[in-house]
Amino acid sequence: MVAVSSWGRLGALQHSIVPLTDRTRLPAAIPEKFGLAYGNGRSYGDVCLNPGGVLWATRGLDHFIAFDDETGVLECEAGLLLSDIQQTLVPRGWMLPVTPGTQLITLGGAIANDVHGKNHHVMGSFGDHVLALRLLRTDGEVIDCGPTNDADWFAATVGGMGLTGVISQAQIQLRRVAGPWLEAENLPYANLDAFFELADESEAEWEHTVAWIDCISHGGGRGIFMRGNHVDADDGPQPKPGRKTVPLVPPISLVNRLTLRPFNFAYYHMQALKRGNLRVHYEPFFYPLDNLLEWNRIYGPRGFYQYQCVVPRAVGQEAVGAMLNEIARSGDGSFLAVLKTFGNRQSIGMMSFPQPGVTLALDFPNHGERTHVLFARLDAAVREAGGRLYPAKDARMPSELYKSGYPRLNEFLQYRDPGISSAMSRRLIES
Template sequence: MTKIQAWGRLSNTEHDLINFNTPLEIRQNLVQYTPGLAQGMGRSYGDVGLNTQGYLWQTTGLNHFISFNLQTGVLHCEAGITLQDIHRTLIPQGWMLPVTPGTQMITVGGAISNDIHGKNHHALGSFGDHVLSIKLLRTDGEIIECSPQHNSTWFYAILGGIGLVGFILEAKLQLRSICGPWVQSEIIPYYNLEEFFSLADSSESDWEHTVSWIDCINSTTAKGLFIRGNLTEIHNKSEPKLNDKIFPFTPPISLINKMSLPIFNFAYFHANAFKKTQQITHYEPFFYPLDSLHEWNKMYGPRGFYQYQSVIPYDVGLDATEEMLKVIKKSGEGSFLAVLKTFGQRKSGGLLSFPRPGVTLALDFPNRGEKTLKLFNELDHIVYEAKGALYLAKDARMSQKMFEVGYPNIENFLRYRDLGITSSMSRRLFGV
């Protein structure tokens, strides 16, 4: 048994870790290690990637390119390859993944299983919109090859299916052509939610990437920094040296606390609010600022942290977001890594996919036990009444009732569930 933690470091539980290095090895041996769960880089925050006291199938050995068409941008790869490996290999060739989240340190299999989203949902949708086909191994040995055109019901069960439909072996992805690794970006301060929504709406037609950091502790009205960017062609700028620093230790208490947080938020806002209007930035610090500091999750101390990410429908988005921020401020809790953004009008086809039209708020909270859970229950009530949803890739504690209102396709999804696969999350939300 090996002790494994999720990215939130809320628990440190024993797993029987099984390493697979070739597709043949998986096909020949998977059935011996069931029920189990595939795990890639372990970047999910809660228990979606854990299988406490059970088998965990490590997929990072399946990290090979199978083929790449330099003319069409179609990549055929194994599911354990990371987004960073794809980018650092193919961006110099003029090709990039169309959609990525706030980290490159995840596998293709994980990106599919969580149907991840980025800063450009209004323009290019979710990761699944650019998956051409998936090759899946069921624990009974059956191989299923599917796409939006072939075996499409299987495709949309796997997409966002949190790893419960089978072991993803391979995928074909459509990459996008780019002129270079540079982003023209702009930071605009805003001082209330009305300003945020006005910026979000007015930016969608001209800016592909939009996101905001919000200060949920220092002000009576929500203020923050609205960030927007476009990939740009530039030839006279040298690429920066990329940092690979590691957060050196786990402090005895969270460094994000009532004393430090107001200072952090004040300094971050004022350091960025008055930068020059536009700047040219390398894609890595623009899209993945935290990837430059490995193991940054240690800063929350030995008790770990929760991430709470919700999506609220547009028609009640402003009121519900305002109410959530008031509850957070009243609680005395707060988040430094607080992200507010809007999704576009397209809804993912994945039966359990999170991205959908609306407003999404993502917040990190140090684990303070019952006090933190009480806050989440209050936030749950707001999200539930608004008919919103919580992101499964981030969740560690939502109730079955909350899950069912956010994911009404669950009964259809369960028809495709592989009963040789289980997780700590599936047992919490489905009972098995």
């Protein structure tokens, strides 16, 4: 048994690890024994954990299978990192249409969590660009499915948290790009009214939109709105070479009531100085934290939670305001607070997180009961607004909030693999 933790570092739990390395021999490698596919471990909570059970480690399934330079259709194994795809194919004029805030996740994980990026109003979520996938069931069945064949299995697997089987490989449609650069703009804003005005006016002309929000100053209203478009350019800035690493876990969280206010004050004013247009490389624009390895250590030995919700746009401003007020009342807060809107489109996955509305994501150090009291208040605002939480980020949501937020759960359970289990599935759906 090996101790395994998710990205939130809330605890190292014992697992039996079974590496998967040869896709031609996979059915024999995953007999029915309550296992779970495990990629690069970048999920924040317990969706990627199976304490006391088996993890089928997929990072060994990291091969490109085929690529069509004319159409941009890529076929590859599920353990390949998104960074490998980007670094290999962006120089050839092709890029992933949708990526989350890190490229250090596996293709299988991106599908299983139906990840989203800064361009949902234009490109939807990751599953919208998957053309086909191969699913291995623990009873030995192999299911090849996609949006037009066995579409029910496909819809259950995209966003299905790895519970329908093991994704061994997939075919995805890349998007053509002229180069690695974007024209971007930073705009400081004063309050939530200004954020929503910027978000609404930006959707027509800007593909990528997102905001950092200061969740502890001035009632949690001000922030920096960032937007960008891909650009055809012959030259531009390159990402800084090399990556730094947080070398150790401090004895206490470096994110605390003493550091939050000065950090957020400094960050807001530093970014405000960059107001206006600038050309940026896609890596620092899309993945600002990937250059700092093991950054999750800064939260200390007790780890941290990420809380991400989506609420309908009609009540979005009221709900976000209520949550920011609760955070201000608690005295806690977040360095990493992100606010953005989702487009008016439905996800392809039965259990996918994105829905039309506005999403707020925040990191909180684990302070035990104090943190859970705050989360209960945030849950109440999400529940009242008719929203839901993101399973890829969650480690503690109540089962009733999960079930109310995902109305297709009973339909999804028909496709559940009885030989697969996770800490999250046992916590939220009792199996």
